[in-house]
Every structure is written in C-alpha cells, then in structure tokens.
Amino acid sequence: MPERLCTIQPKTNGTAVLTIPGGRNSSAKNLLEALKRQTAALSANRDVKGLIITGTGSGFCCCPAEGSASFQDAAALSGFGQQVLFSLEKIGTPCIAAIEGECSGLGLEVALACDFIVASRTASFGFPGIAAGLIPFCGGSQRLARLVGKSQAKEIIFSGDLMSAEEAYRIGLINHLYPEGEALSRAEELLAHICTRSPNAIRIGGEIVNAGYDIDLHTACMLERDAFALCFSSFDQREGMQAFLDKRPPLFKGE
Amino acid sequence: MPYKKLRIETVNRVGYILLDAGSRFNKLSITTIRELKRAFTRIEEDDAVKVVVLSGYPGESFAVGADIGQMVHFSPDEAFHFAELGQSLFARIESCSKPVIGALNGITMGGGCDLAMSCDIRIARESLMIAHPGARLGIITGFCGTRKLPHIVGKNAAREIFMTSDPIDAAAALRIGLVDRVHSCDEFWPKTVAYAEQIASHPMTALSAAKRLLNAAEDTDLRTGCLLEREAATHVNTLQGHFR
Known part of the structure; x- marks a missing residue:
C-alpha cells in the first residue's frame, strides 16, 4: 500500500508528525500520491494544529527525480507533483520540516514547500539528479531560488553536490542548526510553542x-x-x- | 505646528526625526503616524537636509505598534483605515527623495518593525530586540510587513518570526539581514551620525536617483529596470558634469 510510504503519527498536544521514509528506492509518483492523500486528510481534519514532516532513520525521502518514458509522462508527473506541493503549502496549519540526514531530490522539494526547515548537523541538502540529466520538477527550482537567491540555487542545482547543514544554515536554506539527533525533538518543541499563538x-x-x-x-x-x-x-x-x-x-x- | 511625539533637528546636512512619545515605548498611535507624515513632508522640502535619520534615540525603544488598549476595540472598518494610514506613511518614507536611515536604538515591535523596514538602511544598537507579535495578539500586521519582511530576510525566516511572535536580538537580526549594521551601545549613536554624514557628503541628485532605482528594482523586470537606470544615469551623470 502506498500509505506505507508516508505515515502520520498524531501527538497528544494536537500536532502530528508525517514521516517519509529515507532510501533511494521509492518511486516519485507513489510517494506523491501518498503525500496527496495524507495532505487532503490533514486539511480536512480541523483537530490537527500543526505538522512536522520528517524522515526515517538517517534519510529524508531522498529518492531522486525519476526519468520518464515520454514527454507526456514527464509533464504529467511534474504537473501532479506541483499540485501536491501547492496543497501542502496551503495546508493552513504551521508546517516544519525536521531533517536529520540526507534531504535531496524530491525530499528537498517537499521540505521547501513547508513553512521552514530545521536540521541537525548531520543533515545534508541537494539536488543530485543533474548527474542523470534531471532537474527539480515539483516547484523546487522556484522555491529554492526565492529562498536562497538565484546564484546559490544555480550552484546547488548545477553541481548536484550535497551541501552540509552548516552551509545550508549560512545561506538561509534552514532556519536552525541543532546538535546531532535533535532535529525532530527541537522541531516539536518549536511547533508546540507556535501552536500557543493564534x-x-x-x-x-x-x-x-x-x-x-x-x-x-x-x-x-x-x-x-x-x-x-x-x-x-x-x-x-x-x-x-x-x-x-x-x-x-x-x-x-x-x- | 509643533510636534507632540517627535523631536526634529538638522545638524551637518542630516535631518534627525526622533520619536519621543514621552513614555517608555514609542507607540505608533494615530497622532504619532500623522506627525511622522508631516515631518517627512517638511524634510522632503528642506534643502538643508540631504539624509534623514529616524530613531527613538536616546530612549529605550525605537517604536512599537499601536496602543493595544485602543486596538482591542477596533471594528474591521477602523482597522482598515488604520492600516491605510500606516501604509501611507511608509509610502511617503519610501518616496522621500533622501536616503532614510533607521537607527534602531532598542525595542522595535510590530508596527515599529514595519516602520524600520520602510527605511533604506537599518543600523541597530546591540540592545535591539525586534519582533512581529501579531500572532500572539490574534492579528497579522497591516503595515506592509507581510510583503516586506519575506523580501528582506527570506520567506522562511519571515514565517518563523510571524508564527512564533518572539523577539530576536541584534546578532540574529544581522545574520538574517533584517539590519545592516550593529554597533555596541556606546558606539551606536556616534557611528550612526558619522555614517549619515558620510552619505550626506555625496551629491543629492545621485543619492535620490539611486534610491528611486533601487526601490524600482524590486518591482520591475530586469529590462525595464535597466531602461530606467539608463534614463536616470544619463540625466544624473550629465548634471554632475555641469554643476560640479
């Protein structure tokens, strides 16, 4: 079942944690479909006051953008992915991405659609798809350029290199840099604090x-x-x- | 007409508009906003002034938002007109042909943060605490902050500032680009004055043209911006040749 790709764990304080598995084997389409269903469920559920999106273990949904067989398929996947992340962006409750490990490809696209990103020192960020001739396709190029500036975005996308968490903090890609293993717990604290506001x-x-x-x-x-x-x-x-x-x-x- | 909430003086071609509401915090009441509008209109016409410094120095605060005791009873209609008044002040500051330096001497909250963002350059005293506490009060800002803060510090940093409503200090404000310089408490005022006087030593036509162009750069596409620049540079650079 696609839901295994993307699970929601409600917390007692009214917030929820959406976990996307790490690893490079999941298909972008399946993951986006799972994310679409979960986003729709969260939007309809007025009891959820805030959301954290995180990964399992050391990875955060680092599946690469996948090449498609035809122009039509590629266009359809890109259009679909953009719609899913627009829906996530418009979810209406605060949404923080908490990154502990590698956050790349589609994973970085999802993180960029959150309100902001926090990470631990072990996190890394990038769009490695360029080596296989692939570019971001869910709005990531546009969100990245607006967030960190055009030159930084070009360097990240052209090089395909993974950027360290320190560097990501320096250029403003992430709002906070936490000690190893603390990204999720600190994000939960911050979200609980935000949930005391209107x-x-x-x-x-x-x-x-x-x-x-x-x-x-x-x-x-x-x-x-x-x-x-x-x-x-x-x-x-x-x-x-x-x-x-x-x-x-x-x-x-x-x- | 004298000012009740401001002190105005001109020294060495720098015009100082100093918020002095007579209490601990300089609240942006309707009276203060109207006086600020009047002061900027006057200073625009004053040929002796080439650069403006806006500050709450030597007080504890730069500026805070409106009086909550008044705002709690605002109807939506009153709120709309209040936002309109504030926005008209900021439009005046931005269209002022002289560079405006915001000298953030201390507490800067809500509307005060928006006032600071209408200045061309922001210099902070080390003791700065700056926040946008709307979400703590159940509102958003109505003074252009939702547009300006994301453009100055980036969307994500802005969202966190709005969502948490918590103040950030001078070092954090410098890191995200909300202020351009930070000075120790002792050096803050002398360095601000020296900086303003240095800018005031440059030809007015060039300063005004540069301010107009940089404001336009945010809202025009590159080609149109370059056309504007060519027109301005032709005019300004010719003038300098004639009147040097």
Missing part, C-alpha cells in the same frame, strides 16, 4: 505572505490591508488583545 492569524498570515511575495509592493499592501481588517472580526483578535491587556496567556480558538 491559529487564525497564522493561517491568514501564511496566505498573505504567499500571495504577496510575487506581486508588486503596492498591490500586496492592499491585500494585506483587507486581511488585517478581517482579523478584527475574529474571536482570536479580541481574545489575544484582551489577554495582553490582562497580562494572562490567551486562549485562542482559531476563529
């Missing part, structure tokens, strides 16, 4: 950041104004501000 503000903020990034400043600010005003019809806004004035922790409902 889910409504986080969801709207995520949408506006994504929508505003690729359009001009003026139009983006107009969008933001409307979204800001919308917050003032929410429970979370009244609760958050009243709690601040009362000097007590807020109890957000996400509405």
